[in-house]
Structure formats: structure tokens, C-alpha cells
Amino acid sequence: MTTIAARQRVEEALLPPLVALLVALVVGDILILLVGQSPGAVYRLMLSGTWGNWYGFGQVLYKATTLLCTGLAVALALRAGLFNIGGEGQLAAGGFAAAVVGLVLPAGTPGILAIPLCIGAALAAGGLVGAVPGVMKARFGAHEVIVTIMLNFIVLAFLNWIVASHLHVPETLHTPEMRAGTLPRLMDWISPFHGSAANASLFIAIAAAVIVGWMLFRTRGGFELRAAGLQPDAAEYGGVRVGRVWIKAFMISGALAGLGGINYTLGYKHYYEEGFSGGAGFLGIAVALVGRNHPLGVVIAAFLFATLSQGGLAIHALVPKQMVEVLQGVVILAVAAAVPEVRRLVQGVRAGAAR
Amino acid sequence: MSEIVAFVAQTIRIAIPYLFAASGGVVAERAGVVSLTLEGFMLTGAFAATLGSYYSGSPWIGVLCGIGGGLVFGLIHAVASIRYRADQIVTGIAINLLAVGLTRFFLLMAFDSSSNSPRVAGFGVTGDGGALTGALLRNPLVWFGLLSIPLVAWLVHYTPFGLRVRAVGEHPAAAETLGVPVRRVRYFAVVLSGILAGLGGVYLALDQHQFTDSMTAGRGFIALAAIIFGRWEPVRAGIACLLFAAAETLQIQLQGMQGIPSQFVQMIPYVLTIVAVGGFVARSTPPAALGKGDA
Numbered sequence: 001m002t003t004i005a006a007r008q009r010v011e012e013a014l015l016p017p018l019v020a021l022l023v024a025l026v027v028g029d030i031l032i033l034l035v036g037q038s039p040g041a042v043y044r045l046m047l048s049g050t051w052g053n054w055y056g057f058g059q060v061l062y063k064a065t066t067l068l069c070t071g072l073a074v075a076l077a078l079r080a081g082l083f084n085i086g087g088e089g090q091l092a093a094g095g096f097a098a099a100v101v102g103l104v105l106p107a108g109t110p111g112i113l114a115i116p117l118c119i120g121a122a123l124a125a126g127g128l129v130g131a132v133p134g135v136m137k138a139r140f141g142a143h144e145v146i147v148t149i150m151l152n153f154i155v156l157a158f159l160n161w162i163v164a165s166h167l168h169v170p171e172t173l174h175t176p177e178m179r180a181g182t183l184p185r186l187m188d189w190i191s192p193f194h195g196s197a198a199n200a201s202l203f204i205a206i207a208a209a210v211i212v213g214w215m216l217f218r219t220r221g222g223f224e225l226r227a228a229g230l231q232p233d234a235a236e237y238g239g240v241r242v243g244r245v246w247i248k249a250f251m252i253s254g255a256l257a258g259l260g261g262i263n264y265t266l267g268y269k270h271y272y273e274e275g276f277s278g279g280a281g282f283l284g285i286a287v288a289l290v291g292r293n294h295p296l297g298v299v300i301a302a303f304l305f306a307t308l309s310q311g312g313l314a315i316h317a318l319v320p321k322q323m324v325e326v327l328q329g330v331v332i333l334a335v336a337a338a339v340p341e342v343r344r345l346v347q348g349v350r351a352g353a354a355r
Numbered sequence: 356m357s358e359i360v361a362f363v364a365q366t367i368r369i370a371i372p373y374l375f376a377a378s379g380g381v382v383a384e385r386a387g388v389v390s391l392t393l394e395g396f397m398l399t400g401a402f403a404a405t406l407g408s409y410y411s412g413s414p415w416i417g418v419l420c421g422i423g424g425g426l427v428f429g430l431i432h433a434v435a436s437i438r439y440r441a442d443q444i445v446t447g448i449a450i451n452l453l454a455v456g457l458t459r460f461f462l463l464m465a466f467d468s469s470s471n472s473p474r475v476a477g478f479g480v481t482g483d484g485g486a487l488t489g490a491l492l493r494n495p496l497v498w499f500g501l502l503s504i505p506l507v508a509w510l511v512h513y514t515p516f517g518l519r520v521r522a523v524g525e526h527p528a529a530a531e532t533l534g535v536p537v538r539r540v541r542y543f544a545v546v547l548s549g550i551l552a553g554l555g556g557v558y559l560a561l562d563q564h565q566f567t568d569s570m571t572a573g574r575g576f577i578a579l580a581a582i583i584f585g586r587w588e589p590v591r592a593g594i595a596c597l598l599f600a601a602a603e604t605l606q607i608q609l610q611g612m613q614g615i616p617s618q619f620v621q622m623i624p625y626v627l628t629i630v631a632v633g634g635f636v637a638r639s640t641p642p643a644a645l646g647k648g649d650a
Contacts, residue, residue, distance in 0.1 A: 031460065083444055142632040143641070145444055146583060149391070149576060150625035161618035285448055320463045325456030332449035333431075337439035 049314020058196025069260030070284025086148030088281030094258025102178030126258015134250025199267030379551030391447025394575025400553025425553015
């Protein structure tokens with residue numbers, strides 16, 4: 001019986017992403033044929049342009065870093081039964097705060113002091129933006145989806161105002177370069193990565209995934225968080241203060257998304273620039289969904305979407321890179337549609353077997 | 356006097372896409388289906404209208420194509436969220452991403468540009484000042500847009516279909532028991548929201564005589580904000596659309612003066628919406644079965 005239950009869990013977790021990839025492959029084929037290219041050649045080029053050379057692989061690592069953070073943010077919130085679609089604003093706030101701290105620190109501040117300060121600022125800023133929907137939901141019953149959507153626009157407009165009217169380098173939309181707190185790039189250690197943006201943020205993001213996994217499944221707080229997500233009323237009855245858990249979960253979720261900002265500011269450009277997030281906050285939803293809200297799944301999904309996104313650039317000579325944006329949408333749509341369908345099928349089969 | 360006329364004209368010009376999208380969104384949301392998709396519907400409508408108008412030379416063909424675009428995307432959303440019971444918030448985000456991706460892909464294929472289409476036929480020529488008023492009055496889409504809200508208010512409150520929409524949005528299980536075809540009502544509501552929001556996009560594209568990449572620029576979310584701020588009542592949502600548009604017009608006209616930074620004016624709809632869902636002024640309560648799928 002337990003083996004059936006375990007197999008059922010695995011099927012429920014793995015089938016929807018596989019179905020989605022299949023659907024995406026078919027849609028991709030159609031688009032490629034529409035442009036008059038051969039799907040085989042395009043997919044080969046996509047692989048060789050991403051995992052097939054050091055630069056491409058470095059870019060995949062770089063893109064996966066941000067997506068890992070925003071994906072973890074969405075996954076953790078979903079475990080608590082909360083939908084955080086404010087990743088875009090939290091990510092931008094985190095990157096901005098890290099860049100500002102790096103800017104005000106005196107030049108020559110040792111990295112051992114400056115880097116933690118910058119990272120702390122990113123976490124705090126993301127957490128602060130995340131706290132708003134948490135408090136609004138726990139205290140006033142406001143739906144977090146609406147609050148987070150609206151907050152994205154507010155945060156981005158606010159940052160735009162600060163940068164445009166107080167902090168930008170003339171003729172640009174970015175802040176001055178940081179004086180301290182920058183992270184080393186991978187190419188400083190492994191020279192073949194030359195030119196790629198991959199940097200030490202990758203390890204911080206992976207560490208975050210490990211910590212989230214430990215927290216969710218090995219601590220009392222994580223247990224309470226998951227209980228609040230599965231059955232808020234039952235959890236409340238069992239002594240969990242669900243409102244507090246929601247606020248905490250939203251703050252951690254926001255902090256995780258904010259952490260993604262250091263990949264760009266501390267690791268790559270060393271300044272905050274308008275629009276650097278480039279949709280990574282929204283793509284985090286796709287990452288969490290395909291990764292089935294499990295930290296390990298999120299890591300895999302982050303690499304998958306990073307490969308897709310870098311692969312789009314690799315194939316641009318043959319097929320417009322916009323194809324990748326279509327495929328991202330298709331994957332999300334297909335996973336969302338497949339999850340309830342697979343659950344019904346799997347449980348239907350089980351019910352039939354039991355009879 | 357002419358300043359007031361110019362102000363009203365500009366406000367209406369900005370409000371039309373909001374009115375279309377909000378009137379569509381109200382129907383879907385009242386039927387219990389979340390309308391995060393308005394942005395995507397608008398963008399598809401705008402692109403399809405541009406294609407139609409470009410290849411036929413007639414703005415009316417553009418309108419028809421725009422309706423078709425909104426309809427197809429509405430159908431995709433309906434199939435995913437009703438037939439497959441997918442999470443409506445997730446499908447909403449997917450639809451928006453899909454709309455951006457597909458319009459960019461086909462913009463490149465059709466017009467070999469990653470930023471904008473060539474100039475297409477629209478209704479009349481838009482200028483500013485007095486000319487704007489005349490152009491507005493001659494644009495049939497302006498009249499449709501203004502009428503969309505009373506039309507939807509009548510539909511929701513005074514027709515059998517509207518009664519069913521409200522029933523499936525509040526208590527689908529009870530509606531089912533009484534013989535209301537819950538799924539079919541929701542299909543209709545969502546497809547209608549696609550068509551109406553698509554028309555909002557059509558207006559944008561034909562007003563500017565071209566399609567530009569991501570030209571809806573968050574307007575679908577402003578329409579959603581208007582729905583929530585209007586407490587899911589069509590007329591109140593329409594008034595919210597006009598208010599938001601008036602604030603934008605004020606900001607444009609005051610640009611020369613030292614005043615509030617434009618970014619803060621942009622925030623107004625979003626801040627008001629958060630205030631509304633927080634129940635700080637008057638509680639904004641969504642339809643009971645919103646986003647919950649069927650019973």
C-alpha cells in the first residue's frame with residue numbers, strides 16, 4: 001500500500017512537467033517549421049550554444065542563479081498556501097538596496113565586511129516588500145495576489161523615481177558603480193568562463209536552496225508553514241498561529257526574491273539599472289511550478305528555464321529568439337492544466353485498483 | 356473652456372481601453388474566473404487588429420480580427436481553467452507571457468521588426484486640442500467603449516444570463532443543483548471578456564495607427580485595479596476607469612509645472628486598489644467562488 005502511495009506521489013510530481021515539456025516541444029516544432037527551419041538543427045544549436053561551450057554554460061549558470069532565487073521565493077510561499085507574484089518588485093528592491101549599500105560604503109572596505117552588508121540589504125529590502133502583502137493578508141484579509149501585483153507597479157515606479165531624479169549617472173538609467181561589496185566572477189577562478197556573467201552568487205543561491213529545504217522539512221517552523229498551507233483552519237486548531245506564519249513566510253519569500261538581485265548588482269554590473277530583472281520575477285512562478293515547489297525541483301527547473309532563455313539567443317540566427325518566450329508561456333500553461341488532470345488520473349487508477 | 360474640453364477629451368481617450376477591459380473583466384470575475392489575463396487579451400487584440408488593418412487597408416477588418424484575437428485567447432484561458440481546472444492565477448500569467456511572446460514572434464515574421472509595425476489605417480486622424488475632440492467623436496470605437504460599461508451593467512443585472520453569471524460566481528454548487536450549466540456560463544463569460552478586452556487593444560492600436568511591442572504597458576492591470584476598486588460592480592468599475600484616466604491626464608497637462616513626480620501619479624490606481632482590498636475605506640469583497648474552480 002505504501003509503495004503504491006509513494007509511486008503515486010512520484011507520478012503526481014513528475015508527470016505534469018514531462019507532459020508540459022512534450023507540449024512545448026510540439027509547439028516549438030510548429031514555430032520552427034513556420035519559419036522554415038529544421039527542428040532537429042535548431043534544437044542541436046540550442047544545446048551546443050548552452051551546455052556545449054564554456055561561455056554558453058556560464059551564461060546558463062548566471063541566468064539560473066536569479067531564477068533559482070525567485071523560484072524558491074514562489075515555492076516557499078506556495079508551501080504556505082500563499083501566491084507571491086510580487087517577485088518582480090522584490091527582486092528589483094533587493095538589487096537596488098545591495099547596490100546602494102555598496103555605493104555608500106567607503107572604497108576599500110574589505111569584502112568580508114562589505115559583501116555580507118550588501119547581501120543583508122538585499123534580503124532586508126526584499127523581505128520588507130514581501131512583508132506588505134503578508135501583513136495585509138493576516139491583518140486585513142486582503143488577497144495576496146492582488147496586493148503583490150499592485151505592489152510590483154508601486155515598487156518599480158518608486159525605484160524609477162529615486163534613480164531618475166536622485167541617483168542616476170547622467171545619460172543613463174543606472175546608479176553609479178559600487179565602491180565595495182562586489183562578488184568575484186567564475187572566470188576569475190576558471191578562465192574558460194571568460195566573458196560570461198556567472199559569479200559567486202550562484203553558490204549563495206544554491207546555499208539558499210539547501211537552507212530552504214532544511215527549513216521546510218526539518219524544522220518546526222517549516223512544519224507549521226506547510227500545515228498552514230495545507231489546511232489553515234486545521235493548523236490554527238492545532239495551535240499554529242496561521243496569521244503569523246503567513247507574515248513570516250511572505251517575508252522570507254520576499255527576502256529570497258530580493259537575494260536574486262545580488263546576481264546582477266554584486267556579481268555582474270556592480271550597479272542597479274532600471275529593468276534589470278527582465279521578467280525573472282514572473283518566471284520564478286514557472287520555475288516553482290515546474291519544480292513542484294520542492295527545492296531540488298526548483299534547482300532543476302531553474303537550470304531548465306535558464307537553458308531555454310540562453311538557448312533563445314543561441315538560435316537567433318535561425319529562429320527569432322522570441323520563440324523562447326512563447327515556449328515559456330506554453331510550459332506554464334501546460335503544467336497548470338496537467339497538474340489537476342494527472343492527479344485525477346493517478347487517483348482514479350488507484351481507486352480502480354483498490355476495488 | 357477649451358481647456359476643459361481638451362481635458363475631458365484626453366481623459367476619454369485614455370479611458371477607452373480601460374473601459375473595454377474592465378467591462379470584460381467584470382463579467383469573467385463575476386462568473387468566478389480570475390481576470391489576470393486582461394493584459395494578454397488586450398495585447399493580442401491590438402496585434403490582430405494591426406495585422407487585419409494592414410493587410411486589408413480597412414480598420415473595420417482590423418476590428419474584426421482584433422475581436423477574433425481576443426476570442427481565441429479567451430478560449431485558451433477558458434479551456435485551461437474550466438476544462439482542465441488549472442489554477443486561474445497561473446494560467447493568467449501564462450496567457451500574458453504567451454501574448455507577449457507570440458506578438459513579438461509574429462511582429463518579426465510579418466513586419467521584420469522587433470519594435471513596431473508600419474502605419475496602418477485607423478479611424479480618422481488624431482491630433483491635439485480641438486482636433487482631438489473631433490477625431491474622438493468620429494471614432495466608433497470610442498462610442499463602443501463608452502457604451503460597454505452600461506451594456507455590461509445591464510447584462511449582469513437585468514438579463515437571465517447575468518443572473519446565471521452571478522449565481523455561478525457566488526455559489527456554483529447551488530447553481531448546478533438548479534440546473535444552471537456552470538461550465539457553459541463560465542465559458543461564455545471568459546470568451547466575452549476576451550472579446551471586450553481585445554477591443555480595448557484594438558482601440559489602442561488603431562488610435563496610434565500601429566502596433567508597438569508590449570504597447571498595452573500594464574493597462575490590463577489598471578483595468579483589473581478598477582474592477583477591484585469598483586467592488587466588482589460594472590458602473591463603479593467604469594467610474595474608477597474614468598478617475599484613473601483623469602489622474603493621468605492631469606499629470607500629462609501639469610508636466611511643465613513643478614509638482615508631484617509623474618511616478619507618484621502612476622502609482623495612484625495601484626495604491627487605491629491596495630487600500631480597497633485592505634478594507635480601509637469600504638470593504639471590497641470579491642465574488643465568493645472567484646478562482647475556486649467548480650464545486
